[in-house]
Amino acid sequence: MPDHPTNAEALHEAIEARLRLADQRYTSGRRRLVSFLVAADHPVSISEIEAALPTLPRSTAYRNLVDLQGAGVVRRVAAGDEFVRFELTEELTEHHHHLLCLHCGRVLDVASDPLFETAIADMAETLAARFAFTARDHRLDILGRCAQCSSDPDSAGAP
Amino acid sequence: MPDHPTNAEALHEAIEARLRLADQRYTSGRRRLVSFLVAADHPVSISEIEAALPTLPRSTAYRNLVDLQGAGVVRRVAAGDEFVRFELTEELTEHHHHLLCLHCGRVLDVASDPLFETAIADMAETLAARFAFTARDHRLDILGRCAQCSSDPDSAGAP
DNA sequence: CTACTTGCAAATGCTTTGCAGGAGA
DNA sequence: TCTCCTGCAAAGCATTTGCAAGTAG
Numbered sequence: 178m179p180d181h182p183t184n185a186e187a188l189h190e191a192i193e194a195r196l197r198l199a200d201q202r203y204t205s206g207r208r209r210l211v212s213f214l215v216a217a218d219h220p221v222s223i224s225e226i227e228a229a230l231p232t233l234p235r236s237t238a239y240r241n242l243v244d245l246q247g248a249g250v251v252r253r254v255a256a257g258d259e260f261v262r263f264e265l266t267e268e269l270t271e272h273h274h275h276l277l278c279l280h281c282g283r284v285l286d287v288a289s290d291p292l293f294e295t296a297i298a299d300m301a302e303t304l305a306a307r308f309a310f311t312a313r314d315h316r317l318d319i320l321g322r323c324a325q326c327s328s329d330p331d332s333a334g335a336p
Numbered sequence: 337m338p339d340h341p342t343n344a345e346a347l348h349e350a351i352e353a354r355l356r357l358a359d360q361r362y363t364s365g366r367r368r369l370v371s372f373l374v375a376a377d378h379p380v381s382i383s384e385i386e387a388a389l390p391t392l393p394r395s396t397a398y399r400n401l402v403d404l405q406g407a408g409v410v411r412r413v414a415a416g417d418e419f420v421r422f423e424l425t426e427e428l429t430e431h432h433h434h435l436l437c438l439h440c441g442r443v444l445d446v447a448s449d450p451l452f453e454t455a456i457a458d459m460a461e462t463l464a465a466r467f468a469f470t471a472r473d474h475r476l477d478i479l480g481r482c483a484q485c486s487s488d489p490d491s492a493g494a495p
Numbered sequence: 496c497t498a499c500t501t502g503c504a505a506a507t508g509c510t511t512t513g514c515a516g517g518a519g520a
Numbered sequence: 521t522c523t524c525c526t527g528c529a530a531a532g533c534a535t536t537t538g539c540a541a542g543t544a545g
Contacts (some may be wrong), residue, residue: 359499363500395503
């Protein structure tokens, strides 16, 4: 029984509510942008957004992403060591980790599971304690080679 | 018995060797830059480098960092969601993770330990398998609040 | 000597911003 | 109708590059 929105309608309502709290509106442009983020099962780059929503000017996309971040709807993802990407915050989706393909730059979402999460949180706590650091969250990225790049050695470039 | 260089001299020799392999020279400027990375116990940003090595022009610093990356001496670190930072590769230091202060942006290195590493590697393997992804490495970032920012609520800004 | 490096300045390219018109509530 | 949003064009900035001089080997 997660406290996450469980269907598309509830999700959009939750997003609209968050925007309202920030005195912002859930316009059709923003809705298209968010819908794209929802449909993608991975963090998306600006160029993916541009390709998917050709009628949404870049400057508007950037500005919307800033606003959506401010409202706690979207967060930046520092992917490989390359491009900035965006995804819905975990309050709207679920906690997950990322698989980063070192070959093509693809980023995949992978759900963790409660056992792993407990173990990771414990480790994080232990490591943080050494520096009197207060752990609030963690991020686990797995670097390697995706299925496509394993079977097709010639593919290259970020998706 | 790590296969990492264990003292400063051996470290610089290892670095010089790597540069040679890439037909590059370990000039005094590069040595100063590397020494700064070694002395820092955390990933450093361009502005930190600039402050520490005022006589090293930015363009040269950038170019050196690119070359050092190519030689496997340095790697980029996508820290919080903010600035690019650089650190020595783990072949020259040791595997470690990062504590990211959400308040001031500070990034601290924290060594892991074999038990944790085994556990994390197993998890990574399990999660990767779900996508036929070949895990090669992992990255664990712990997000929270550093000791300084916990005691002094007013501090702000990246170091 | 020959090839790699450096420093300056100019160019790039992503991201942000100013402003006037348009849209949401 | 008041406030927020959008689009275009211009501005900002971190990073990269061209080129001529410097330097390591």
